[in-house]
Amino acid sequence: MTVTGHMLIGQTAVLGSHGAIHGLAAASGEVLQPAFGGAGAADLERACALAEAAFDPYRQAPLERRAAFLESIASQIFELGDELLERCQLETGLPRARLEGERGRTLAQLRLFASVVRDGGFLGARVDPAQPSRTPLPRVDLRLRQIGLGPVAVFGASNFPLAFSVAGGDTASALAAGCPVIVKAHSAHPGTSELVARAIARAARQQDMPEGVFSLLFDSGRSIGQGLVADTRIKAVGFTGSRSGGMALMQIAAARAEPIPVYAEMSSINPVLLLPHALEERAEPIASAFVASLTLGAGQFCTNPGLILGIDGPALQRFERAAAEALGHVAAQTMLTPGIQRSYGQGVAMLAAQAPVQTLGRGLAGQGHQAQGALFATSAEAFMQLPALREEVFGPASLIVRCPDFATLQQVLHRLEGQLTIALHLSEGDQPQARTLLPLLERKAGRVLVNGFGTGVEVAHAMVHGGPFPATSDSRGTSVGSLAIQRFLRPVCYQDLPQALLPAELREGNPLQVPQLIDGQFPE
Amino acid sequence: MTVTGHMLIGQTAVLGSHGAIHGLAAASGEVLQPAFGGAGAADLERACALAEAAFDPYRQAPLERRAAFLESIASQIFELGDELLERCQLETGLPRARLEGERGRTLAQLRLFASVVRDGGFLGARVDPAQPSRTPLPRVDLRLRQIGLGPVAVFGASNFPLAFSVAGGDTASALAAGCPVIVKAHSAHPGTSELVARAIARAARQQDMPEGVFSLLFDSGRSIGQGLVADTRIKAVGFTGSRSGGMALMQIAAARAEPIPVYAEMSSINPVLLLPHALEERAEPIASAFVASLTLGAGQFCTNPGLILGIDGPALQRFERAAAEALGHVAAQTMLTPGIQRSYGQGVAMLAAQAPVQTLGRGLAGQGHQAQGALFATSAEAFMQLPALREEVFGPASLIVRCPDFATLQQVLHRLEGQLTIALHLSEGDQPQARTLLPLLERKAGRVLVNGFGTGVEVAHAMVHGGPFPATSDSRGTSVGSLAIQRFLRPVCYQDLPQALLPAELREGNPLQVPQLIDGQFPE
Numbered sequence A, B: 001m002t003v004t005g006h007m008l009i010g011q012t013a014v015l016g017s018h019g020a021i022h023g024l025a026a027a028s029g030e031v032l033q034p035a036f037g038g039a040g041a042a043d044l045e046r047a048c049a050l051a052e053a054a055f056d057p058y059r060q061a062p063l064e065r066r067a068a069f070l071e072s073i074a075s076q077i078f079e080l081g082d083e084l085l086e087r088c089q090l091e092t093g094l095p096r097a098r099l100e101g102e103r104g105r106t107l108a109q110l111r112l113f114a115s116v117v118r119d120g121g122f123l124g125a126r127v128d129p130a131q132p133s134r135t136p137l138p139r140v141d142l143r144l145r146q147i148g149l150g151p152v153a154v155f156g157a158s159n160f161p162l163a164f165s166v167a168g169g170d171t172a173s174a175l176a177a178g179c180p181v182i183v184k185a186h187s188a189h190p191g192t193s194e195l196v197a198r199a200i201a202r203a204a205r206q207q208d209m210p211e212g213v214f215s216l217l218f219d220s221g222r223s224i225g226q227g228l229v230a231d232t233r234i235k236a237v238g239f240t241g242s243r244s245g246g247m248a249l250m251q252i253a254a255a256r257a258e259p260i261p262v263y264a265e266m267s268s269i270n271p272v273l274l275l276p277h278a279l280e281e282r283a284e285p286i287a288s289a290f291v292a293s294l295t296l297g298a299g300q301f302c303t304n305p306g307l308i309l310g311i312d313g314p315a316l317q318r319f320e321r322a323a324a325e326a327l328g329h330v331a332a333q334t335m336l337t338p339g340i341q342r343s344y345g346q347g348v349a350m351l352a353a354q355a356p357v358q359t360l361g362r363g364l365a366g367q368g369h370q371a372q373g374a375l376f377a378t379s380a381e382a383f384m385q386l387p388a389l390r391e392e393v394f395g396p397a398s399l400i401v402r403c404p405d406f407a408t409l410q411q412v413l414h415r416l417e418g419q420l421t422i423a424l425h426l427s428e429g430d431q432p433q434a435r436t437l438l439p440l441l442e443r444k445a446g447r448v449l450v451n452g453f454g455t456g457v458e459v460a461h462a463m464v465h466g467g468p469f470p471a472t473s474d475s476r477g478t479s480v481g482s483l484a485i486q487r488f489l490r491p492v493c494y495q496d497l498p499q500a501l502l503p504a505e506l507r508e509g510n511p512l513q514v515p516q517l518i519d520g521q522f523p524e
Helices: A041-060 A063-079 A081-092 A096-119 A169-176 A190-206 A223-230 A243-255 A276-299 A314-327 A338-353 A380-385 A406-415 A428-444 A482-488 B041-060 B063-079 B081-092 B096-119 B169-176 B190-206 B223-230 B243-255 B276-299 B314-327 B338-353 B380-385 B406-415 B428-444 B482-488
Strands: A007-009 A012-014 A020-024 A031-037 A125-128 A142-148 A152-155 A181-184 A214-217 A236-240 A262-265 A271-274 A307-311 A358-362 A374-379 A397-403 A419-425 A445-450 A489-495 A516-518 B007-009 B012-014 B020-024 B031-037 B125-128 B142-148 B152-155 B181-184 B214-217 B236-240 B262-265 B271-274 B307-311 B358-362 B374-379 B397-403 B419-425 B445-450 B489-495 B516-518
Touching (some): A063 A096, A063 A190, A081 A096, A096 A169, A096 A482, A276 A307, A276 A314, A276 A397, A276 A419, A276 A428, A307 A314, A314 A374, A314 A397, A380 A406, A406 A428, B007 B190, B041 B142, B063 B096, B081 B190, B152 B169, B169 B181, B190 B214, B271 B406, B314 B374, B314 B397, B380 B397, B397 B406, B406 B428
Parallel strands (some): B271 B307, B374 B397
Antiparallel strands (some): B007 B012, B007 B214, B020 B031
16 A cells, blocks of 8 residues: 545545645655545535434444454554554654554554443433333433544644544544544644545445544644634534644634534644742752653653743752753754754744753754754743743753742743643652642643653543643633543433333433443442 | 622622612612622722632632531522512512422432432542552552542523522532632622522521632622623633523633633423324324423423424425414413513514524413413525524424424434423424434434423432523533533642542542542442
């Protein structure tokens, strides 16, 4: 199999005729072949019509078939073998080992959602049986389940070309919820996108899924992506990317005749709080772990630690020295795209140019499209005065904010926007301070973590990869972990339906053995 | 106790000085005393500051105290006794028996949420214990719970002056979620609002709740309500009312620097489908039950059956005759406000004036601010051509759409916007048709019911009072029933927190005995 430049509209490979997208070799900037044809309005129309037509048969197929489809996608992606990894490495500049790990994560995610589908707990089944002899009025029979919202548009991330792209977390959770998916391919890895899309299409064929359950569109501009969000048949949007990109989609979705939910994961600087006892006891090891997290994957993670808060003094100075020293040994790494590298360079230059910002250290210089790590420090006062210092610089750059005291550190935290993660480094003696901070931290972030860093997002049931705006557009959801499925569901109540008309998961005797809340309780 | 015209800003009774609102006697239109002083910007600021200050202490208080507070509100409202019922009757024109029933529903709702809080299932607790020996990487300890979004603004409904107003479903579910509430009083029942607000304030004092847990504001125009939704400290909005009102709040919320969720329950015509066998067998009893539902409470229910769909023919004609005949005996009833009565009159006149619409029958004529029932019929063709026929006429008016065949009936359904309810009248022989329709019905409505009407919304665990736009602004929620609490929650993940820092509901050994999903399973 080779990359051909075709989209997939349902099961049909279509070479778009509206402009062309070229992959670029991340390391060299070289233009890769083939060209990928951009979709036009007719392609968009066809993908939406197919998705709409697929919705009812797909969501009504037995849960076991939906689960098998998710597992089959995982197998088909694995079957792509080296071709996928090589193409992805070329397009993204990410090391082979990282991509193998990411592929494993992608397959595990699909399989997790298969198990979620089989378990049936996501249906949120509730049964309040009729009480015909209740007085003064009998109670009707009420049964509730969650159903899919409808076809979902997914915009993948550049920084996770497998785990958060075509068959990534948004796609897996939407499919698990019973929603057909149309992916707008990220232009930073079009060949990877095509290969993965074909794996999904093969799985759909193999499992005899309705054709429109999945489509992939290329967009040579912005009109196809925007048109997708505006289309009446699309009922929800998953997006991972920039704040401006996410906000643009939110605005389109809110302006529709029928507004729809947008789950956009956008912007986070992931503050790290160094509490005094921990800093006193472990300044150097924390600094070394921090630099490892900061520079992992060229800092291209949503959960990258972009901000360090500590109380100014000798211990913080030790941390600063150790971190600058460690960073000085870190090799530059190729960034995902020339555009990301350009933005990173501008962000670092902007920080370095601020009068109250001190450059503490840099990583090793690189070449071509590589990013050189950067560590800065400033005062709490400057940080609170200059909004530019609070913006995300995507890449291996971080800013240490020296706070004169704990009260100021709290003030700085109060000023911050919503975050994906906030990390606390603490020792036993810091617990009273940590306890004081926690109510604020949980209001500011979707995940609060201790003695670690936000990078390395476990795919699990209790994970939250989300958070208050602008970390995400909707703090009620997570885009990683099994809870992500809930974003694409809505409740429906069935009143007094004859047993024969009820969905199987709500019938008397619970034939599917799904978790059912009966009169508000799970039966013992 | 007498009505004084004061707002409640936390525990302080404040006489607003920005314009005045007067209650009107619904039956006579007479202006009631006293005047209610409208809030100004300083009042709004104070209420928001108090709500923000109350959020952390309120949400962190033990669940048992939160539950006791909800129960105490119920007791305090009951203690208002006749004064509340009399004032409410005067302001709304609703009969005493209805108001006693609605008060019972209001208290039951508060007590239901107290039980939901005690149960702890709403916390959605999830625990994925650490796996220190997992390879290649150990797994961190992950724990998740749902916390309140923050202070909530509630805009009550005119048609449920108790159950969906100051201490109604939105307030009860937001308080249960741990969110302070600021209510913008509905100008149609200001005295009722003041009395209920004082009952809440007494309960808050009695249970030693933080002051800002509840405030009530009067608004002599629209700026206070709009300012409330725009205020940075408000994190969600509950609204029941008109489509234009809900849309205005959605736009304000979406335009904020930090957009917030709006749960607006707006507009629904609640289609009723009469399937052939049922119609053949029971045209007359269905017609009689339909007229009872249509005219209940002067038709002032969100779930009022405003649209009947059936296959044209002798059985439908029997239904029409029986319904027109039954309606002819129904006395006119006082509407909630002169404004609602005016709109109803305009809506009925608009329908009557359409060339393809036939007036089948009217209720008995009324006087003053009373509404006379109205029943119309039209063809499926006209219904699909004229958008005006698909709009909600709030009050006891309904439109029968005669479909030439089942396929046309399906087309009509396809054209409909989202609904709160869709009712199916069917007999055994109609089940195949019903089965064909169900996938569409569940996409169009939050509740699908058989052989009944949508009026009479049971407060239960499996109830959904919600639905696709424009029935509500957000189909993912319900405003009635215990699931309503989920609208005001967001998930937070705690990674590797020491036991002493974890919220009690997530600690090892589950000291609060709340339902916990452990590694994705409820323990046996």
